[in-house]
Amino acid sequence: MTQDELKQAVAQAAADYVAANAPAGSIIGVGTGSTANFFIDALAALKDRYPTAVASSEATRKRLEGHGIRVLDLNEVEEIPVYVDGADEIDGGLNMIKGGGGALTREKIVAAVAKTFVCICDASKLVDTMGKFPLPVEVIPMARAQVARELTCLGGKPVLRAGFVTDNGNVILDVHGLSISDPKGLEAQINQIVGVVTNGLFALRPANVLLLGTAEGVRRID
Numbered sequence: 001m002t003q004d005e006l007k008q009a010v011a012q013a014a015a016d017y018v019a020a021n022a023p024a025g026s027i028i029g030v031g032t033g034s035t036a037n038f039f040i041d042a043l044a045a046l047k048d049r050y051p052t053a054v055a056s057s058e059a060t061r062k063r064l065e066g067h068g069i070r071v072l073d074l075n076e077v078e079e080i081p082v083y084v085d086g087a088d089e090i091d092g093g094l095n096m097i098k099g100g101g102g103a104l105t106r107e108k109i110v111a112a113v114a115k116t117f118v119c120i121c122d123a124s125k126l127v128d129t130m131g132k133f134p135l136p137v138e139v140i141p142m143a144r145a146q147v148a149r150e151l152t153c154l155g156g157k158p159v160l161r162a163g164f165v166t167d168n169g170n171v172i173l174d175v176h177g178l179s180i181s182d183p184k185g186l187e188a189q190i191n192q193i194v195g196v197v198t199n200g201l202f203a204l205r206p207a208n209v210l211l212l213g214t215a216e217g218v219r220r221i222d
Contacts, residue, residue: 001213001215003122003124004038006122006123006213006214006215007034007035007038007120007121007122007213008038008042009213009217009218010035010038010120010121010122010211010212010213010218011035011036011038011039011041011042011120012038012042013120013211013218013220014039014042014084014118014120014211015039015042015043015045015046017082017084017118017209017211018043018046018050018082018084018118019046019049021081021082021116022050022081022082023081024049024050025049025050025051026050026080026081026082027050027052027053027054027072027077027079027080027081028043028050028052028053028054028080028081028082028083028084029053029054029056029080029082029083029084029085029110029111029113029114030043030053030054030055030056030060030064030083030084030085031056031060031083031084031085031086031103031107031110032055032056032057032059032060032085032101032103032106032107033085033086033100033101033103034086035086035120035121035122036060036084036085036086036120037060037063039084039120040060040063040064040067040069041067043064043067043069044067044068044069047067047068047069050069051069051070052069052070052071052072053069053070053071053072054071054072054073054074054077054080054110054113055071056085056103056106056107056109056110057101057102057103057106057107057167058167059101059103060103074109074110074113077113079113079115080110080113080114080115081114081115081116082114082115082116082118083110083111083113083114083116083117083118084118084120085098085107085111085117085118085119085120086098086119086120086121086125087119087121087125087202087207088100088125088133088200089125089127089130089131089132089133090119090121090125090126090127090130090207090210091126091127091128091129091130091183092126092128093183093203093206094119094206094207094208094210094221095130095183095184095201095202095203095206096119096130096201096202096203096206096207097130097131097133097135097136097180097200097201097202098136098200098202099135099136099138099172099199099200100133100136102136102161102164102166102167102172103166103167104136104138104198104199104200105138105166105168105170105197105198106167106168107202108198108202108205111202111205112205116208116209117205117206117207117208117209118207118208118209118210118211119207119209119210119211120210120211120213121210121211121212121213122212122213122214123212123213123214123215126210126212129179129180129181130178130180130183130201131177131178131179131180134159134174134175134176135156135174135175135178135180135190135199135200135201136161136172136173136174136175136199136200137151137158137172137173137174137175137190137196137198137199137200138166138168138170138171138172138196138197138198138199139170139171139172139173139195139196139197140170140195140196140197141169141170141171142195143194143195143196144160144171144173144195146194146195147173147193147194147195147196148160148173150193151173151175151190151193154178154186154189154190155177155178156175156176156177156178157175157176157177158173158174158175158176159173159174159175159176160172160173160174161173161174168197170197180201183201183203184203184204186201186203187199187201187202187203187204188204208222209221209222210222
């Protein structure tokens, strides 16, 4: 199977998970990225049952609305039973690195509201130790140089994501060279650096369910 076929398979599995676990009329949280886009396309078939969603980025909002799904501001929402999103890396504890698409802050906010976080990705994203994928850190622009110095002190090699501005008007430093043995501790430590909005480690709030696309089919890991 091609990578896109694996993504389509896990996206459909996620839509099936939503249909089985979220009551009709529920507001569904939707992430950002290529795998999430396949999920949006699968969710469109269920829009009569789930006509509203919360989006983690402007790109996701536009794709949902293009399918006729109404997108709500998170401030209007009290409960999200299921949030579905991809990951750039995920380990056996369902800790993740996210933010390759630059939507990490909004993704983290939506995940915080959701009762269940379903991660969808292909088998190449499952790793023993995270860090091969550069860790995105969203930063207030005036703090970029200072934050980069602090990240260097932590053993990383921060690189400004050139020509990119987040939906929140900030910049991203992609931190290379980390071997993340304590994802929860590192997530908290980086978030304490003044000028950091948040970082792409999702360990303090990891996934609850992983739907993993493999050549043998979709594996579910809880």
